[in-house]
Amino acid sequence: MxxxxxxxxxxxxxxxxxxxxxxxxxxxxxxxxxxxxxxxxxxxxxxxxxxxxxxxxxxxxxxxxxxxxxxxxxxxxxxxxxxxxxxxxxxxxxxxxxxxxxxxxxxxxxxxxxxxxxxxxxxxxxxxxxxDFFNFYVGLELLSLSAVALVALDGKREAIEAALRYLMFALVGSLLYLLGAALLYAQYGTLDIGLIAASAETNGPTLVAAGLMTAGLAAKTALFPLHAWLPSAHTGAPAVASAMLSALVPKASFFILVRVWFDALPGQAGPGLTLVLGTMGAVAIVYGSILALLQERLKLIIAYSTVAQLGYLFLVFPLAGGDSTAQPWFAGAWTGGMVHAVSHGLAKAAMFLCAGAMMAAAGGDKLSDVRGIVAKMPLATFAFALAAVTLMGLPPSGGFLAKYLMLTAAFASGAWVWGAVVLAGGLLAALYLYRPLASLFAPADPDRTFTSVPLRTELVPLALALVAVLLGVASQFPYDILQVGRSVAAEAGLE
Amino acid sequence: MGGDPIIASWLVYGCCGAVLVGLGLFGFMRPTTTLRRVLAFNIVGSGIFLLFGATGYRVPSTGADPVPQALIITGIVVALAATALAVALMLALARVSAGRDEDA
Amino acid sequence: MTLPGLTHVLLEGPFLPLAALIWPLVLGLLAALPRLRAHVMMALPLAPIPALILALSGAVSGQTRAPDLLLGVALGLDAEGALLLGAIGALWLLAGIHALGYMKRPDRPAVFVGFWCLTLAGNLGVVLAQDVVTFYVAFAAVSLAAYFLVVHEGTDEALAAGKVYIVLAVIGEALLLAGLMVGASSADSLLIADVRAVLGADGWNGLALTAIVLAMGIKAGLVPLHIWLPLAHPAAPTPASAVLSGAIVKAGIIGLLRFVPGDAEVMGWTLVVLGLFGAYGGVIVGLGQKRIKAVLAYSTVSQMGVVIALCGAGVVTGQTALAYSAAALYCAHHALAKGALFLAVGVAHGSSARLIPFVVIATGVVAASVAGAPLAGGAIAKSVIKPAFEGIPLLLVTLSAIGTTALLARFIVMLGRSHSAMSNAEPGLAMAGAWLAASVGALVLPWLVGGAFMANEASYYLAPGALWSSLWPVGVGLAGFALVLKFVRLRIWFAEGDIAPWVVAGARRGAHVIAHRRRLAPPSLPGVSSAPLRRLVSRIEAGLALPVMAGLAMMAMIAAIVLFR
Amino acid sequence: MTGGVLPILIVLAALVPALISFALPERHARLRSIVNLSGAVLKLGLVAYLLLAVADGAAPEARLSLAPGLDLLLRVDALALLFVTLSGVLWLITTIYAIAYLGDSPNLSRFFGFFGLCVAATTGIAFSGTLITFFVFYEMLTLSTWPLVVHKQNEKSFAAGRRYLAYALPASAVLLIAIIWLESATGPVEFATGTDLSVLGETSLQMIFWLFIAGLGVKAALFPLHGWLPAAMAAPAPVSALLHAVAVVKAGAFGIIRIIYDVFGIATVSALGLATPLAILASFTILYGSVRALEQSEIKKRLAFSTVSQVSYIILGAALAGPIAAIGGLAHLVHQGLMKIALFFCAGIYAERAGIETVEALDGIGPRMPWTSVAFTLGAMGMIGIPPMAGFVSKFYLGVGAVQTGANWVVVVLATSSLLNAAYFLPLVYRIWFLPAPEDRAAPADGFERPLGLIVPAVIAAGAALAVGLMAGSPLSPLGWATLIVERDYLP
Known part of the structure; x- marks a missing residue:
């Protein structure tokens, strides 16, 4: 034990x-x-x-x-x-x-x-x-409040406005979640996942409760129509904070969503849920990428890239592991989704830390300010590139493994539309990440000088990016861990 | 002691809770100032806690079920913290937009 | 761990044929070394010696096989091959000696010697090759390397002639490649004999045969494809044009002899017709030429026309073996004789007015032999080819002697006038010696070797009947020429290379069209201007930030989840 | 030494020097050169050792499983070795050439780092035993080639880099779709064991095949997808040599060969009626590349289009269902590499030492730069297919093979393409040797043909092309090895 x-x-x-x-x-x-x-x-x-x-x-x-x-x-x-x-x-x-x-x-x-x-x-x-759902609630609130405070840390005007908007969305989200929890408690007299799963049956009130919780959590995870708060918040926050905000905070609410539908109410997920979340995820990928393509500031590009990459996570619901019996081997979209969550976290954290280091060195985060910074900060630029490789889902990175698992699930279960979305996401990521990469690698004009930055601000992102890539190379280990205690629904898939 | 009241008291609390939640959400979504939204947030919160209380009562025999009460207390604390943060942010925003910048 | 096949044999069969090929290549490479550059010209006469030794030793029994080289080289030599090898080798030797005298201070001698040896090796390779790939390699070497001999002088005229030559040579290569591919694959073997057997069939094999005949035709001066010959000969230095006309053109004939199968009736007739057309066309256009080497060039076209007709006749009358040996003898004699005539031109240019009569008389004898005059080697050669013909072609062949005599008479007259202006000019021992040796060789060779090839004894040719049958065409030719010289004033001149100017102009216009057709601009990605898109997107963002929109979105979500259970 | 570790060692022999070069600061030029050269030599040694082992039928393999059904398999078979020997040899001489060519220009550590990565990826591609391994290394190649294309970091090379990515990334997406579509039905595909394709219907098999061809066609510069190759000429000469002869283009062709022989099997491909359309597409590319090459006035652009057409010979060989055509195609994989790299080296020397970029500027350079011009002429002759150069041998085999399978029209294509090749190569040779040089051409201080590091690789490559053509019959030559491959693995 x-x-x-x-x-x-x-x-x-x-x-x-x-x-x-x-x-x-x-x-x-x-x-x-x-x-x-x-x-x-x-x-x-x-x-x-x-x-x-x-x-x-x-x-x-x-x-x-x-x-x-x-x-x-x-x-x-x-x-x-x-x-x-x-x-x-x-x-x-x-x-x-x-x-x-x-x-x-x-x-x-x-x-x-x-x-x-x-x-x-x-x-x-x-x-x-x-x-326990109430435990989730307390954790969620603590998370949101500290995140909002971090966003407002700089004290500038747009940071505080962003924090306020973030707070509004977060409050609505947690209220709906709490309401859902209350209804669940009214229905089953308990909020523990295991107990609810044991006595869950499909009826109106349970679905309403689950729907409320999903809407709340979607708002907190910045799923497409409810994402408006994320870009300004993550750009307003100091780079170090936005690394944590982008990489981890949305993953927590997504984690709870997975617990709700895969562990607590495995049988309940009707076509309504899977299609709604799937479509919103797909639109998030395309919309986030287009917006990232149009941005001029490095942090905004990375923030919108988060909106896009979060869309991937929600593709797990429609794919949901696919009927693994049909596949010759049981790679599930569920595992792919979870690996993507982890590898995206690592890559996004690395990318924001690099952006922070480069902004400190260049004194501004427009693409023109950081042009040709590779000469001065080769390690940070290389880390940025490695993180970009993971986001694009190119082998041998963790991102590729996730994309591969999701694609096989999509093709095996015949839902090749989602497969196409996954692939398009990878290409779009390449599209919007090309501009920052090209300007980083561009020849710096001689009169531009960058202030030197402590070595650790370059080494840490490099380490994180390497772990993200390592996830793809030595992927047998994470793959096995994720299978431990995997619920039936995760394996058989939400029907 | 009166017989069964016309409608069970828990139902009354439940409906009041539901009404409060509806009012709060409506108030939240209307284009208003942030302060009003924070107030709406509190209304919804209390509505939900009322609902929680109503559910607690429904369990007969050994008196009220303690768990919802514990949850309600925690909920109230969390709601208070959130409101405090919201108000603090609004003050900071007002101060910043009035021209004096926060000290670094 | 033994590498597979390491132990297998590198070479089977006699080494001499392979040595005959490799020796000139080695000499060619040595010429490139700076230390040997001073006396590099010496390599010219040495190069063909191993081949001559091989030819003199007669036919070689069995094939020489070198499985590692190229795709498995197979060399062999039969009696006719030995004769041809001997004649070609001798001509290269004598031309080499002549070149020593002719080119006192050549510019870039190393390059000249290098390509001279490469062409020689190719020429010998064509005779010796038994497998298709070696034949193709040798043919490529002889046709492409000869380009450098043509343009050696570097004059504009030489470069222009070279351009026509190389374009035709490359087309010939491509055709030959295609033909050999089809032939080798349908014969499922690389040996020429097998390929020859399969070429007769119709369909793709027929096309392959046509391609191969066209390629050989370009080299042998088959009429429509002969246009490079009259352009190249005058431009090339004399020893080079001697070799061009005497030996390199023969490569085409050998190709025809080797590849045209006995059962290709239609091909046989086309060869006869085109050959005879070439024979007479060459004479007529030759008479209209201004420069002495052009006249000789047309005489070669005409003589080769006769041999091509012979090949065709052999197929038509079913006597391919007889035609093969007759053609071998005729070509051997023609090689040495035509070589002698060209060397005579070199000697004439170098000798003063005083010496020119001797040169003219000796060349006259050789010319007579070519024309088929009695007692000379040519008579035997002509008589040997006659049995292969029947009917009209036979008549035409005998009448062609008249034309040849007239053309060569015109050559002799021009030779007489082309002595050098300096009174004490001496042609130099090397040049004169080589020329004389070639002349004697031409006269004597058919007698020496004729025995093996003639249907009947040498004495037959001394009989009055045979004498008369070879004398009258020569007489008529001479008489006709004399009449034309005296009385016909109007002189019709043909441009050198007759139809060449139009062909070249057409080709240049075609190339021009290809090179300058409108360059298709690469499709550039339609640059979507980001401004309108940017505006639209920022409006959407602002909208979604409103709580009411967020609220509605959440309501819609919940409804969807609950309703579409 | 157990067989299993060999393929990994060879990949490391290319990877380790790359990583070291990345780490080395710019001033350690000498150390960096030593590291790279020793890496190359070590790799050749290992390959030689493997040649002996595989010739005896051994097939060492190393398996690393990423996830169930998704394992990286490095397997050495005869076909892999053909490609690795080529890339090993050419990597060695290209490194020598690059060291001399780049001299002390900026950020060379980065250059040699990515250079080594590229070759490691190519080796990985050659040794890959499963489709997924192939895809992983295929992507690594795309990524490690981009920085080389944009090495000069001027606007032209960035545009070329953009265009390269614009072609390469969608292609890899298409390739991934094909792989996944196939593997989701048939399970993980291993080249050695082959797969039973009966599970999928005929039309989906055909669609998968064309997706594969599209995905791999970009790198193999098949007709509609070749746009990036000429634009990639903005890269420095060693990179274009690498792109054209050693790694990228070959990886595409190699991939198509793997797909046709190992995944689908030549019988299935012709049964599905895919062989002829592919052969027609390859033939069209051959002619199209040559015609476009005619128009180019820049030497490198002309060579680029000639590569577009030459690589399609390999694909043509693979598409024709006959064994002899297959041998011709495989041999051409090596022959084209040798000849093309010689041409690129010479083009690089002309550009670097004599400032000659366009065809017109070539007049009379022959006598002044004899060695380079001889190498260039040999390369050009090889391209035209004039014997005894290597080009002739593979073209001859292709022709014979084609007729054997009944595709006689291929012979016409080959003949026309030889003529076109002559049309756009002979004028260059003609200008080099026969036209007078312009007076104003100033020879660089230390003479035209210095440093030797530039000239020797070019001459070696040209010489190798000649030797390979001349000794084609022997079992040691690429042709011999290709015959061994076809007899051992693919004879129906």
Whole structure:
């Protein structure tokens, strides 16, 4: 059995560090790094344990079993997301020492960044580990509030406006989600996923509840019609923060959505759900790419690229693993979706960190400002290129593996429309990423000088991008972990 | 002690909750200032908590079911935090747009 | 771990044929080395020696096979091959010696020697080749390398002639390649004998035969394709044109002899007709030429016309073996005789008025032999080919002697006037010696070797009947020429290469059209101007940011999920 | 040494120097050259060792499974070795040439890094045992070639790079569709074991085949998809040599050969009635490439279009269902590589040392640059198909093979294409040797034909083309090896 501490540590450590950071701002960086380090180690051990034992790990906090108590559980999926979150979190915080580190005197941004970031990470870990809808709600709220605060960190006018709009969307989303939870509780008298799955039956109120929760979560994941808040928020936020915002925050609400439809109510997903989410995802891919193509600022391109790539995730519902029996081997779209979530997180974090480093060096984030920066920052540019390769889904990156799994599922189940969308997404990604790459690699005009940037701001994104590519190369390992504790629906597919 | 009341009290609370949620959502979506939206947000919140309470009562025999009450308390705390953040942001925005920039 | 096939044999059969080919190539390469550049011209006469030794040793029993080279080289030599090899080798030797004298200070001697040896190797290869690929390689070498001999002088006229030559040569190569491909594949073997057997059939094989005959026709000066000959000879240096006319043209004839199968009736008749047409056409246009080498060139066209007719006749009358040996003898004699005539031109240019009579008399004898005068080698050669003909072609062949005599008489007259202006000009030992040797060779060869090829004994040719039958055409020819010289004032001159100017002009216009047709501009991506798109998109973004829109979208979503259960 | 590790070693022999070059700062030029050259030599040594092993029938393979049904398989069979030997040899001489050609121009570490990556990808393509492995390395090749095309970083090369990506990326998308469509029905496709295609209907099989041809056709410069090749001439000479002779174009042709022989099988291809249309398309490309080459006044553009037409010989050989045509096609894979790389080296030398870019500027350069001009002439002769150069041998085999399978019209195509080749190559040779040189051509300080690093590779390549043609009969020659391949693997 997995030692209970492994499940508690990823949540407790960051929260503890957040409190310490508030109390001793001078030691904030040390506390933060050590806390996330602990979380990373715990998640690593957890992943190894899960892989080795082949079963998830569960812990009823305080000995109170559900439905009364709160249970923490880690199956393959949550272990994988946990590990990704901790890795990206550590990377981001290492880079954050630059702009937000202790500089002799206490500044507003320097002081408030660390607790917010740590709360955000704690919230993420809480969501990934919990099995209870109300627990999800609490995690979701903590996540949203800290994210909104991070967006408004710069204090500039458009940052605050963006934060406010983000808050509005987030509030609507969480309210609808809460309403759905309330109805579910009214229906089944419990909010624990396992118990609901046991006694779920398809009837009106359950569907209404699930619909409400889906709408709420879609708003938080910035699915196409509800994405308007994301670009301005992620551009307003400081680059380091937007790395976490883009890479992790939407994945948490998507994670809950997956739990709702694949684990809690496997039988309920009617054609309505799959087609709606699928079409909105497909439109998100195309729309996000077109917008990314038209942007002039580097951060806006990356933000709209997030909108597009998130569309991929929602293709999991229509594809939903495809009837794996038909495929000669059981590669499911579900696994593809989850691998895409992780590899996109890593690549997007790397890309935003590079963008941050380049903006610091060039003093502006327009494509013309960063032209020819490869001469000065070869490593960062190479990291950016590697991340771009993952986003385009070119082999040997993790993105390719995800795309490949989704494509096989699409072709096997005859739904080649979604396959075409996946491919088009890859091509469009190549289209809108070509301009930034071309201007980065362009010959810099001699009189343009870039200020030097600490080496770590280049090495961390490179490391993250390499992990994203590694995901594609050594993909047997993540593939097996994701299968642990995979629900039937994920395998057989929502009918 | 009166017999069964004409309609069960939990139903009354449930309907009130539903009405509050509807009003709040409508208020939220109308093109209004942010402040009004935050207020609408609180209305919807209380509506939902009322609903939660109503569901709790429905379970007969051993008195009210404790779980919804716990959830309601947490919900209220979270709603309060969200409102506080919203108001703080609005103040910051007002201050910024009035010309004085936040200290870095 | 042995590499497969490493142990297999590199060479089977006698080595001499392969040596005869490789030796000139080696000499050609040595010429390129700077150290040997000083006396590189010496290589010219040395190159053909191994081939001569091989020819003198007579037919070679069995094939020489070198499976690694090209696609498996197979060389062989039969009696006729030995005769041809000997004549061609001798001519190359004598022309080489003549060149030593003729080209005192040649510019870029290394290049000249290099390509001289390459052409020689090709020429010998054509005779020796038993398999299709070696034949093609040799034919390519002899036709393409000869280009450098033609343009050696570098004058504009030479370059123009070279251009026509190379274009025709390349077309010939392409045709030959196509023909050989079809032939080799339907015969399913690379040996010439097998391919020859299969070429007779109709359909694609017939087309292949036509392609091969056209390619050989270009080389052998078959009438419509002969236009490069009269242009190239005057432009080339004398030893080169001697070799061009004497040996290189023979490559085409050998090709015809090797590839035209016995059962191709239609092809046989076309060859006879075109051959005879060439024989008479060559004489008529030759008479209308101004320059002495052009006259000789047309005489070659006419003589080759006769041989082509002979090949055709052999097929038509079913006596291909007889035609083969007769053609071999005729070509051998013609090689040496025509070579002698060209060398005579070189000697004449180099000798003073005082010496010119000797040159004229000696050349007159050789010319007579070519025309078929009695007692000379030509008579035997002509008599040997007669049995292959019947009916009208036979008559035409005998009458062609008249034309040849007239043309050669005109040549002798022009030769007389072409002595050098300097009174003490000496043609030099090398040039004169080579010329004399060639003349003697031409006269004597048919007698020496004729025995093996003649149906009857040498004495038959001394009998009065045979004498008379070869004398009267020569007499009539001489008389006719004398009359024309004296009384017919009007002189009709033909442009050199007769139809060449029109052909060249047509080709140039065609090339011009291809090169300058409107360049199709590469399809550029239609540049969608981003402005309208940008405006539309920003409007959508602003709209979606409104809470009401977001709310409606969420409501729609919930409804869809609930309703479409 | 267990067989399995060999293919990985060979791929690493190309990959490791690349990674080292990336890491080396610019000033370590000497060290970088040594690393690359030793990598190339090591690779050749391993290939030689493998040649012996495979000749005896061994087929070492290394398998790395990414996900169930998705495993990377590196397998050495005779066909793979033919391609790897070619790319190994040409990589060595191209590296020598590149070191001399680029001298001390900027960002060379990046250049040699991507250069090595390219060759590693090509080796991967050659050794790939399954369709997915092939696709992974095929993509790696596209990605690692783009930076080489835009190496000069001027507007022209960026435009060429854009155009290259505009052709290559959709092509890879199409290829991926084809692979997935096929594999979703038949399960993972392995070249060695072959696949039973009965599962799919005839029309879908045909559509999949044409998707494959479209996907691979871009790199193999088949007619409608060849647009990027001439534009890619903006790259420096060693890169165009790499593109045309060593890696990219060959990868496309190699892919088509794999698809026709190993995935579909020649019998199925002709049964489905796909062989003739492909042969017609290839023949049209042959003629189209030659005609377009006639119009180009720039030497490199002319060579580019000549590549467009020459590569289609290989595809023609593969499309014709006969064994002899197949041998001809496979041999041409090597022959074209040798001849074309010689031509590109010479074009690079003319441009670099004598500033000659266009055909008109070639007048009279022969005597001044004898070695380069001889190499160029040999290459040109080979292209025209004049014996005994290598080009003639493969063209002859193609013709004979074509007639054997009844496709007699192919002989006409081959003859016409030889004429067209002569039409656009002979004027160059004519200008080099026979026209007087313009007076104003100033020889560079240290003479035209310096440094040797430029001249030697060109001469070696031309010499190799001649030697391969001359010794075509021997089993050691590419023709011999191609015969071994066809007899061993593909005879019906």
């Amino acid at each position: 997995v030692h209970p501490a492994l499940l508690v540590a990823p949540i407790a450590a960051p929260l503890l560090a957040a409190l310490l950071a508030i109390a001793f701002p001078r030691g904030a960086v040390a506390a933060a790094l050590s806390a996330v380090g602990v979380a990373l180690v715990a998640s690593l051990v957890l992943v190894v344990e899960v892989a080795r034992t082949g079963t998830g790990a569960a812990l009823a906090i305080g000995g109170w079993p559900p439905p009364l108590g709160i249970a923490l559980e880690a199956d393959g999926l949550s272990a994988m997301f946990l590990l990704a979150a901790s890795t990206i979190g550590l990377g981001v915080l290492v880079v954050a020492q630059g702009p937000f580190g202790w500089t002799g005197r206490e500044t507003r941004k320097g002081y408030s960044f660390w607790p917010l970031a740590l709360c955000l990470l704690a919230a993420l870990n809480a969501i990934f580990l919990s099995r």
